[in-house]
Amino acid sequence: MTDTLTPVLTDNWDAKRAWTLASYEERGGYAALDKAFAMAPDDVINAVKESGLRGRGGAGFPTGMKWGFIPQDNPKPKYLVVNADESEPGTCKDTPLMLASPHTLVEGVILSSYAIRANTAFIYVRGEIIHVIRRLQRAVQEAYLAGHLGTNIHGSGYDLDLIVHAGAGAYICGEETALLEGLEGRRGQPRLRPPFPAVAGLYASPTVINNVESIASVPSIINHGAAWFAGMGTEKSNGYGIFSLSGHVTRPGQYEAPLGITLRELIDLAGGMREGHELKFWTPGGSSTPLLTPEHLDVPLDFESVGAAGSMLGTRALQLFDETTCVVRAVLRWTEFYKHESCGKCTPCREGTWWLTQTLAKLEKGQGSESDLDLLLDQCDNILGRSFCALGDGATSPISSSIQHFRDEYLAHLTHGGCPFDPAASTAFPSSTSAPVGATA
Amino acid sequence: MSEPTTGLDEKTWTELREIAARYPQARSGLLPMLHLVQSVEGRITPEGIEACAEVLGISAAEVNGVATFYTMYKRKPVGDYHVGVCTNTLCAVMGGDLIFERLKDHLDVGNDETTEDGKITLEHVECNAACDYAPVMMVNWEFMDNQTPESAVRVVDDLRAGKEVHSTRGPRLGTWREAERVLAGFPDDRADEGPAAGAPSLVGLKIARENGWTAGTDTSDQDATPTKGDDQ
Numbered sequence: 001m002t003d004t005l006t007p008v009l010t011d012n013w014d015a016k017r018a019w020t021l022a023s024y025e026e027r028g029g030y031a032a033l034d035k036a037f038a039m040a041p042d043d044v045i046n047a048v049k050e051s052g053l054r055g056r057g058g059a060g061f062p063t064g065m066k067w068g069f070i071p072q073d074n075p076k077p078k079y080l081v082v083n084a085d086e087s088e089p090g091t092c093k094d095t096p097l098m099l100a101s102p103h104t105l106v107e108g109v110i111l112s113s114y115a116i117r118a119n120t121a122f123i124y125v126r127g128e129i130i131h132v133i134r135r136l137q138r139a140v141q142e143a144y145l146a147g148h149l150g151t152n153i154h155g156s157g158y159d160l161d162l163i164v165h166a167g168a169g170a171y172i173c174g175e176e177t178a179l180l181e182g183l184e185g186r187r188g189q190p191r192l193r194p195p196f197p198a199v200a201g202l203y204a205s206p207t208v209i210n211n212v213e214s215i216a217s218v219p220s221i222i223n224h225g226a227a228w229f230a231g232m233g234t235e236k237s238n239g240y241g242i243f244s245l246s247g248h249v250t251r252p253g254q255y256e257a258p259l260g261i262t263l264r265e266l267i268d269l270a271g272g273m274r275e276g277h278e279l280k281f282w283t284p285g286g287s288s289t290p291l292l293t294p295e296h297l298d299v300p301l302d303f304e305s306v307g308a309a310g311s312m313l314g315t316r317a318l319q320l321f322d323e324t325t326c327v328v329r330a331v332l333r334w335t336e337f338y339k340h341e342s343c344g345k346c347t348p349c350r351e352g353t354w355w356l357t358q359t360l361a362k363l364e365k366g367q368g369s370e371s372d373l374d375l376l377l378d379q380c381d382n383i384l385g386r387s388f389c390a391l392g393d394g395a396t397s398p399i400s401s402s403i404q405h406f407r408d409e410y411l412a413h414l415t416h417g418g419c420p421f422d423p424a425a426s427t428a429f430p431s432s433t434s435a436p437v438g439a440t441a
Numbered sequence: 442m443s444e445p446t447t448g449l450d451e452k453t454w455t456e457l458r459e460i461a462a463r464y465p466q467a468r469s470g471l472l473p474m475l476h477l478v479q480s481v482e483g484r485i486t487p488e489g490i491e492a493c494a495e496v497l498g499i500s501a502a503e504v505n506g507v508a509t510f511y512t513m514y515k516r517k518p519v520g521d522y523h524v525g526v527c528t529n530t531l532c533a534v535m536g537g538d539l540i541f542e543r544l545k546d547h548l549d550v551g552n553d554e555t556t557e558d559g560k561i562t563l564e565h566v567e568c569n570a571a572c573d574y575a576p577v578m579m580v581n582w583e584f585m586d587n588q589t590p591e592s593a594v595r596v597v598d599d600l601r602a603g604k605e606v607h608s609t610r611g612p613r614l615g616t617w618r619e620a621e622r623v624l625a626g627f628p629d630d631r632a633d634e635g636p637a638a639g640a641p642s643l644v645g646l647k648i649a650r651e652n653g654w655t656a657g658t659d660t661s662d663q664d665a666t667p668t669k670g671d672d673q
Binding site: 002003004005006007008010011013014015017018019020077086087088089090091092094095096099100101120126127128129130131133134135137138141163164165166167168169170171182183184185186187188203220223224228231232240243244245246247248251252253254255256257269270287317319321325329330331333334337340341343423424426427428429431 | 469471473475525571631632633656
């Protein structure tokens with residue numbers, strides 16, 4: 001029987017000076033290296049395969065399988081790139097992880113690079129979290145000085161260089177091929193796949209790109225075994241993950257639990273919704289995952305169950321909104337975000353997100369007519385599946401799901417001649433003044 | 442290496458080359474190089490663009506194309522303190538919109554504008570990965586968690602008055618140019634300032650500790666109590 005919460009990645013965050021090498025090693029940090037170096041690289045890949053670890057960046061692709069796609073007979077250098085460009089609205093797990101325990105990630109990078117036979121690795125971290133970057137820079141420096149990075153690591157004969165690379169503000173660089181463009185010093189626009197990065201990634205060489213949490217999970221798998229990891233979670237969604245609760249909940253924050261925990265359980269742990277209020281709608285994994293409602297409180301938060309409920313597990317970014325929140329306002333703001341972040345490469349997304357914003361903004365102001373809802377859905381239909389990458393698809397998720405669940409609320413804006421909600425009722429602090437709620441751009 | 446042809450000083454030229462040399466292919470250094478340009482020039486200048494182009498052996502147009510793609514690169518001079526208020530949905534709903542409105546009013550600037558004294562540049566920003574601390578404000582990309590309109594006004598007033606202000610989860614606030622230098626990959630030795638984690642980051646861990654919940658990692662230790670087997 002697995003416990004309700006299972007701190008692994010978060011387990012040392014309350015340690016004194018948890019970010020330092022001394023603190024990390026005191027708790028057994030970097031012990032997995034010798035264990036792995038005694039194994040063949042393929043056996044490390046197999047251990048990760050057997051653990052059932054699936055990508056923690058949202059897509060849920062099996063991590064070990066991704067590593068197995070690296071063509072080892074390709075004479076070019078192999079690269080590991082960690083996607084630390086955490087930007088999906090609502091997602092806030094990798095940032096506290098790297099702030100509190102950057103060495104967990106660094107140890108994971110070494111193990112993963114060894115497995116795929118890379119001698120150079122990168123952490124691509126968004127530029128807007130500077131203290132995280134400081135902690136990563138320091139951790140890498142400490143790891144070099146301690147002989148965990150550099151040449152002949154722990155006398156194994158294995159060499160690895162690790163470079164911390166700060167981005168410069170672009171949500172799209174969370175998309176793996178756009179990230180590679182950024183890392184190559186170009187505009188962050190996605191590349192056509194195939195070829196996939198495993199075959200032709202960074203510098204057209206075989207490259208593995210994994211999310212921070214995926215890579216940070218690897219030391220625990222090497223230390224405690226694939227069976228231990230696979231023993232947590234649900235049948236096809238193994239292991240633990242960090243669930244990030246935000247919004248109108250009593251105790252927002254990070255809750256590390258086996259995959260398959262429900263939102264009802266998590267809200268209970270978090271002390272319920274804020275007093276006197278009830279859940280209205282929520283995102284299971286960031287704004288790109290279709291909205292869910294209280295009827296989905298008992299859906300196991302694993303890849304399969306959330307998919308069956310019509311959404312996606314995504315990054316487990318659980319943004320919770322209570323009944324004071326106007327769903328149209330919420331969706332309009334997300335749509336403005338996608339419009340702002342669209343990279344401009346493909347027409348459906350570049351033009352479509354502007355059309356979506358116009359149509360939604362009109363509805364939010366109480367202008368237009370019911371047929372504009374059909375227009376919105378038609379616009380979504382022309383973006384979803386037709387855009388170059390998942391950004392355009394994601395832009396349609398909040399719109400189509402909100403119309404599905406809250407059609408009447410859109411119509412209420414028309415009959416009311418504007419937004420029927422008081423935005424001051426939704427704030428985290430007492431507030432009585434009504435402020436303009438329209439577009440901020 | 443060709444001779445410097447722009448107004449940047451020799452130290453900057455050396456550091457631009459140093460950044461490019463960190464990577465297997467020099468052009469990978471362009472993003473941090475542009476951060477360095479901002480730390481020296483206070484914005485992306487034509488001279489900075491020319492210098493990056495020269496160091497990397499690419500055209501100024503190519504550098505310009507990159508500099509205009511990423512939102513952290515600024516064409517207009519940025520104040521000593523870049524204040525970013527998150528107005529993405531969750532923070533906006535939790536009060537970010539009110540904070541942004543109050544700061545615009547208080548500072549008498551619009552979005553992406555700088556106060557007359559050159560101290561504060563105000564901008565609304567997208568989700569900054571701290572939603573459990575909403576509403577969030579960033580000062581020079583340091584976290585200012587759980588803000589209210591009043592606390593935000595206090596922060597900018599203190600900064601303008603030259604008082605010492607600390608990030609809620611980070612160090613004492615320096616200038617925007619100093620921050621840009623860190624982003625260029627030149628550490629400022631402030632990694633040890635601030636806590637490991639704020640309270641929301643630890644809330645689940647605290648509950649697990651109180652209930653004795655673990656991931657059962659002890660079972661793989663040799664001296665751990667066996668949970669099954671003949672000797673029980």
